[in-house]
Amino acid sequence: MxxxxxxxxxxxxxxxxxxxxxxxxxxxxxxxxxxxxxxxxxxxxxxxxxxxxxxxxxxxxxxxxxxxxxxxxxxxxxxxxxxxxxxxxxxxxxxxxxxxxxxxxxxxxxxxxxxxxxxxxxxxxxxxxxxxxxxxxxxxxxxxxxxxxxxxxxxxxxxxxxxxxxxxxxxxxxxxxxxxxxxxxxxxxxxxxxxxxxxxPVKENIPYLIIGFVVAAYLSMSVLGAALVGLALAILGYQRFTKNNDNNDPAVANGGMGDE
Structure with missing residues (x-):
């Protein structure tokens, strides 16, 4: 060329x-x-x-x-x-x-x-x-x-x-x-x-690394597919985090009547 x-x-x-x-x-x-x-x-x-x-x-x-x-x-x-x-x-x-x-x-x-x-x-x-x-x-x-x-x-x-x-x-x-x-x-x-x-922080995220390895090595999934799996796990983690925070909030735990 x-x-x-x-x-x-x-x-x-x-x-x-x-x-x-x-x-x-x-x-x-x-x-x-x-x-x-x-x-x-x-x-x-x-x-x-x-x-x-x-x-x-x-x-x-x-x-x-x-x-x-x-x-x-x-x-x-x-x-x-x-x-x-x-x-x-x-x-x-x-x-x-x-x-x-x-x-x-x-x-x-x-x-x-x-x-x-x-x-x-x-x-x-x-x-x-x-x-x-x-x-x-x-x-x-x-x-x-x-x-x-x-x-x-x-x-x-x-x-x-x-x-x-x-x-x-x-x-x-x-x-x-x-x-x-x-x-x-x-x-x-x-x-x-x-x-x-x-x-x-690898030690705190070993389960996610294992899931990623299985998806790539054993399921032969494309990069986009693996990224979507990671996105789904991130959303689940975020939802669980926010739910736990809501449950620990006294106002939420008392049905929104914390002041009373």
Whole structure:
């Protein structure tokens, strides 16, 4: 598959908008699932994009860049991984295996972007001290530039020069390596769920975990079906909780005549 200029432009601009959204508007476009979907939509294979993005999304469940910390950028990884998966024709597993090291590499570029941004912030502080609020506000806008370029440049270069490069890599990859990448790609969802479970009250919710496991493993139910079962259990739990609270309320227990 040959990529055309408008596809490169749209995906590159999406990288800039998504990282802005992640730091400001937080509408969800920075999520790997959205990035994979968008790249797949532009390149004509939404299914591959959703698989790549959705799998990478499992790796960042419960992970956030609080306090300005840099975390793996699987949004950029999803864009490039989806493109490479479609270019090579090797499927989502191949794109996922490439997206992970890309996301880890982006940590270094994120640190560089944040370091560069300190120049604009220092200038803004200087203008504030001088009482020039308009120029200080413009420095805030200029501060978006390093972060945006840190995503746009890698995506642009990968899309322009990466297609033939990836095809050449795939042609020389041995079968055992491709099989290993497929196995690794299949393990990633379990790894993401395991990381998330470390931060959840698992001991108090063992029955629900068992029900979810039975539904998925023995009943072969789809994700939507399992989600609906979980929703039903949540509603039952909420109804039981509110009923117990009502029974413990003296006014309710006395037929609404608590004052008398």
């Amino acid at each position: 040959e990529i055309v200029w408008w596809q490169v432009l749209l995906i590159t601009l999406y990288a800039a908008f998504a990282i802005y959204d992640g730091n400001n508007t937080t509408m969800g476009f920075v999520k790997p699932t959205m990035a994979g979907f968008f790249a797949g939509l532009i390149l004509g294979d939404m299914q591959t994009g959703l698989i790549v993005g959705g799998t990478l999304n499992l790796l960042v469940l419960g992970v956030g860049n609080f306090g300005g910390a840099s975390i793996p950028d699987y949004m950029t990884g999803a864009l490039i991984g989806t493109a490479f998966a479609i270019f090579s024709g090797e499927g989502a597993e191949f794109g996922i295996s490439l997206a992970i090291p890309i996301g880890l590499l982006m940590v270094q570029l994120d640190v560089l972007a944040r370091f560069t941004n300190t120049y604009f912030q220092n200038r803004a502080e200087t203008f504030i001290k001088q009482g020039n609020l308009d120029k200080a506000a413009r420095m805030g806008l200029w501060g978006l530039l390093p972060t945006s370029l840190s995503r746009m440049i890698p995506v642009f270069l990968a899309l322009v020069f990466g297609a033939r490069f990836v095809e050449s890599i795939v042609n020389y990859m041995p079968d055992w390596l491709m099989s290993g990448l497929s196995v690794a790609g299949g393990m990633l969802p379990a790894l993401g769920i395991a990381i998330l479970l470390r931060y959840l």
